[in-house]
Amino acid sequence: MSRAIKHLIIGGLIMTISVPTAATANEDDLKLDIVNPKSLYDPSPNGYSTAVIVPRGARLAYISGQGGQDSTGALSPDFAVQVKQAYANLRTALDALGAKPDQVAKLTVFVVDHDMSKLEVLTSNVKDMFGEALPAQTLIPVPKLAIDPMLFEVEAVVVLD
Numbered sequence: 001m002s003r004a005i006k007h008l009i010i011g012g013l014i015m016t017i018s019v020p021t022a023a024t025a026n027e028d029d030l031k032l033d034i035v036n037p038k039s040l041y042d043p044s045p046n047g048y049s050t051a052v053i054v055p056r057g058a059r060l061a062y063i064s065g066q067g068g069q070d071s072t073g074a075l076s077p078d079f080a081v082q083v084k085q086a087y088a089n090l091r092t093a094l095d096a097l098g099a100k101p102d103q104v105a106k107l108t109v110f111v112v113d114h115d116m117s118k119l120e121v122l123t124s125n126v127k128d129m130f131g132e133a134l135p136a137q138t139l140i141p142v143p144k145l146a147i148d149p150m151l152f153e154v155e156a157v158v159v160l161d
Contacts, residue, residue: 032105087126090154101130112145
C-alpha cells in the first residue's frame with residue numbers, strides 16, 4: 001500500500017501526516033517468481049519448482065485437500081483416475097476463487113502407499129494443469145487418507161491479488 005502526504009490545519013498549525021492509500025496493482029505485480037537454482041537438481045521435469053516467491057502484499061487463499069471424488073462423491077478404485085479427478089476438482093476450486101493455475105504458489109500432495117510407479121501419473125497431471133508455471137510442491141506418502149478408498153489428495157496455496 002502506498003502512502004499519501006496530507007496537510008492538516010489544526011488550531012492555526014500546519015501538520016503533515018502520511019496516510020495509507022490503496023494502490024492499484026497491475027498484472028505484473030501479481031506474478032509469481034519461480035526459482036530453480038542452477039546449483040540444485042532441476043525439478044521441473046518432475047512437475048514442480050524449487051521455490052516460488054509470492055509478490056509483496058499479495059492476498060493468499062488456501063484450498064483444502066481435493067480428492068478424487070466426482071460430484072456425487074464416488075471414488076474410482078484406480079489411482080490415475082483419482083489423480084485426474086482431484087486436479088479437476090482443484091481447477092473447480094480455483095475457478096470459484098476467480099484464480100488461474102499460474103496463481104498457485106504451493107501444492108502439497110498426499111499419496112497412499114506411494115511408490116515410484118506413481119510419479120509418472122502425478123507429473124503428467126501437474127504438467128497438464130500448470131504447464132511451465134510449476135508451483136513449489138511437496139509429496140507426502142501416507143498409509144491412508146480421510147476415507148479408505150481415497151488414494152490421492154492435493155491442497156494448494158493461491159495468490160489472489
